[in-house]
Amino acid sequence: MEQLLPIATFLFVLFLLLGTGVWVGLALLGVAFVGMELFTARPPGDAMITTIWSSSSSWTLTALPLFIWMGEILYRTRLSEDMFRGLSPWMARLPGGLIHTNIVGCTVFAAVSGSSAATLTTVGRMSIPELRKRGYPEHLVIGTLAGAATLGLMIPPSLTLIVYGVTINESITKLFIAGILPGLTLAAMFMGYVAIYARVSKRFDPKPEPVMSFAEKLANSRFLIPVILLILLVIGSMYLGFATATEAAAFGVLGSLVLAATQGSLNWATFTESLLGATRTSAMIALILAGAAFLSLSMGFTGLPRGLAQWIGSFELTRFELLMMLLVFYIVIGCFLDGISSVVLTIAVVEPMVRQAGIDIVWFGIFVVVVVEMAQITPPIGFNLFVLQGMTHHEMNYIARAALPMFAIMVVMVFILIAFPDLATWLPENMRQRPGG
Template identity: 80%
Template sequence: MSELIPVALFLLVLFSLLGAGVWVGLALMGVAWFGMEMFTTRPVGDAMMTTIWRSSSSWTLTALPLFIWMGEILYRTRLSEDMFRGLAPWMARLPGGLLHTNVAGCTVFAAVSGSSAATLTTVGKMSVPELRRRGYPERLVIGTLAGAATLGLMIPPSLTLIVYGVTINESITKLFMAGIVPGLVLAALFMGYIAIISRIAPDFRPAPEPVMSFAERVRNSRFLIPVLILITAIIGSMYTGIATATEAAAVGVVGSLMLAAAQRSLTWSSFISSLMGAVRTSAMIALILAGASFLSLSMGFTGLPRALAEWIGALELGRFQLLMALLVFYIVIGCFLDGISAVVLTIAVVEPMIRQAGIDVIWFGIFVVVVVEMAQITPPVGFNLFVLQGMTGHSMAYIARAALPMFAIMVVMVFILIAFPGLATWLPENMRHAVP
């Protein structure tokens, strides 16, 4: 029971700071400072300076601002309009019609964005007005978009996977490869739900789309060529070993600038806006990572992670039982923290548990991302809910109810991952010329 005292104190200080409105990164540093002062004799300032510098100077971390900048650039192009024009003719014939453009569009943009919010905003600004105009049920338009946008967290380049990889010192490239197949499976589950609900929903009566010949559909597909080339350059360069994740991010930035210039949407104003947007987001994430790194050091000095791991081990939980406990834990914590904060805050304690249980850390990264995706659409802090509220004007409760089926599908995805771990591990294990 003695190990529960520092746990209770850490949590008390953390939630007091978060409840007072302190930024997450600063709250983590505050908790770490408290722990160092209370439970160690080491000079706190020296430890804080050394730890924050070490966490901030990681070469792997340079991929993060580059991928964020790439997403910011693409957000300011005509990419969403072009994607809709290229995807709509192929989606219209499927059961569920153009609702599938929400999933397909989010899947495509996720492969060049890495951000759930950027994916949601970019695809939503085009698909929501178009689907409304055609008479698709509002709850399905909003719910499918909210769920599909979370694919931005899994399909590479994923910002959450970068943060996870840096935190546990694992290959970003392998994590990216691990996210491809589960991301596509989750997208297929979303599309399967759309096909089923379109048959049983009594209010599903959208306006019919004009019939297009195969040749016309192929001609419209030309609008997808630029983004497909960009996806191939980013993911292909990493898979073949030509580029590391950081180098692929640089390729993505150059490619997105060229795409924006070709579309005549690259102005000095949009360039500065994209750059400043990337700086703000990168600085926020860097502050959270710095605070989490200091907190990990502080908890290490108290022996808290080791004590908790030993306590969990003493419970003799099986692998499945441990994963179910972590599933519930991350769903609960995701109701109050954004995904990146949840990962960096907990992984120092969780990592020893999963290693002791013999769980593959690459596979567990995908497991965590799926559960963190749920946090994007769960109140009160589900970020996708806030974005959709601003975009559609609906209440938070309405959007959360509309997204509930997508939440259930993600739970199903967790069990699929547990039953078929090879979905996440096959590509990384068979990568040629794996790059650390």
Template identity: 85%
Template sequence: MEQLAPILIFLFVLFMLLGSGVWVGLALMGVAYVGMDLFTSRPAGDAMVTKVWSSSSSWTLTALPLFIWMGEILYRTRLSEDMFKGLSPWMARLPGGLVHTNIVGCTVFAAVSGSSAATLTTVGKMSIPELRKRNYPETMVIGTLAGAATLGLMIPPSLTLIVYGVTINESITKLFMAGVFPGLVLALMFMAYVAVSSKVMKDFDPTPEPAMSFMEKVKNSRFLLPVICLILVVIGSMYMGFATATEAASFGVIGGLVLAAAQGSLTMGTFIESLMGAVRTSAMIALILAGASFLSLSMGFTGLPRGLADLIASFDLSRFELLMALLVFYIVLGCFLDGISSVVLTMAVVEPMIREAGIDLIWFGIFIVVVVEMAQITPPIGFNLFVLQGMTGHEMSFIARAAIPMFLIMVVMVFVLIAWPDLATWLPDNIRSRPGG
């Protein structure tokens, strides 16, 4: 009970600041400052300056702005149009037809983007007009795009996994490896849903695609070569042990610039736009991380994380019960905070619990990402829902309803991960990577 007062004060200040519209990073710093001032004898200002600087000057964090910049460069190329040309001939004959281009397109772009919003915008601007033109059901077009775009959070390079790795001081390359198979399995589950739904939906009657010979399909596949080459360079260099995550991100930026130049999309204007877009996103995430690191220090001084971990340990929950409690906790939290904020805000409390329960931290990173993906499509703060609303003009309620099946598939994916943990741990356990992130 002695921990109750600090908890209530922390929560009251946090929600007061967030509710007043203060940026998340500044809100976290404000809560931490109040906690340090009230519950410790250490000067709060000195502690804040020291902790914010040490967390912001992490070398591992360098990969983050580089991967963001790579995604921004590719977002401004003709990559999405080329992907549709390359994918549509192969998808047209599958049950569900060209709706699969949403899922496969998001899976491919996620492997060079790392951002859910960039994946959604890039694939959406390509697929929505084309699928509408062919009379595909709007709910399926919107729903699959909302769900599949979240693969940008799991399939490497994932910004959320970078943030998680930096927060708990774990290898980012290993986390990237852990995300590969779960990301592909989740994509296949989305595709299976489309295939089944296309057979049972009464209004599924799209305009059929003209028949193409096998050689014509192969010829169209040339449009996919640039992005596949970039994926092989970025991801392959990490998995083969040639490069750390930061070095691979540098290769990605150079590759993105070369690709944009080859397509004729690289002008001084697009270069500056991509650079400033990367700066804005990186600054936002860096501020959240700095605030969260100071909050972790503040909470550590008050003894809150250990106290809460001991409290939960006293309930004698099994590993499965603990994961179910965290699943519900993160789903509720995701209704009010974006994914990265949820991760950095809670790790100080959750990490001791996970270590105490003997849960693999690499595996838990993938578990967290799947649950955080749900937050992208849950109202009222689901970021993907806002992006789709801006792109389509639909009511938020319509988009949220269309995304419900994808949300439920992600819940199933959580249980798949719990039942088969090797899905996430086999690759990092069996492939050696270069030290240094």
């Protein structure tokens, strides 16, 4: 295969730079620069400057820092405490009890944060002490939190879906709407696992919650009203076609500022901390995207993606076989890279194969996100595992084992997506959308 030398060179330089601790974005720029210098006649400097500017000045990308800022503001409010108080009376009587607050809390916060780490930290800092106090099994508390927090990557506004949409030039709003039903299905599967475990395990024996009347439960539910209104504002405005993803993100920032102000947690210090946190995260992701755009250009000049697509096409794989190959590929690469890096690093090579196989590109975005979610809870670089280790002080092996059932459920979710593709495509195909989505 004539592309063998470029592939070997790209991989060697990439692993050399990543292995020496160079930032992912700079490593991608370095690999692309070396590739263009060695395998093309075009001056790499001019191409790099043009590509970095065009990728960084994309209008679609403006949704990213706004959604990140919204999550940063909400992280500094009393949202997690309010969610626990509002949800726990309704969850207490379900099989599995208050463990469900981990899953439902993560699902709710995922719908306003877009980040797996922010979802995990916000929900975990409130639920872990409360569930420990009530005697719930430690491995179940940690496992459900690790798995459910990954819903921040799926349920809109998802930062990974924004990055995917920008990389392949697909409507962010369409991708967001596509993530709703699969995200809720995955949350329901997590809850089903907890209910079954609570029924069959002899180790499940938490302290019973005090009985509350229906009126008391409704009274506690008032704590959920602000966050539900925020979700309706952000997702509802996109689904009904009133706003593009960027406009919905701006509404979300204004709504989260109002929520923080009404809770009394908005002051100059928290405002500046949230702004700086959002700036740091946005700059990191923008650098990765710029590096990925230049790498895509560099590989395009060498003909690498097209050559690889043709080579894999020569095996005459069925769509199912191709998806199984990509499933294993993303699980392996996810052991060493975070989700966003995995997407931007591989999509230039993977996209031609997917399009050639006739796979819907919006559906494939959801498929990739589910597989990237698995990477969040697989050692050695599972980011959620590191966050949980810092919060609980358990060994990494213990946390990884606790998260293993959630990993298995996500694998099942991949097969459900393949068997029922309408789960991801029905909503975006039937929604109203404003131009510029």
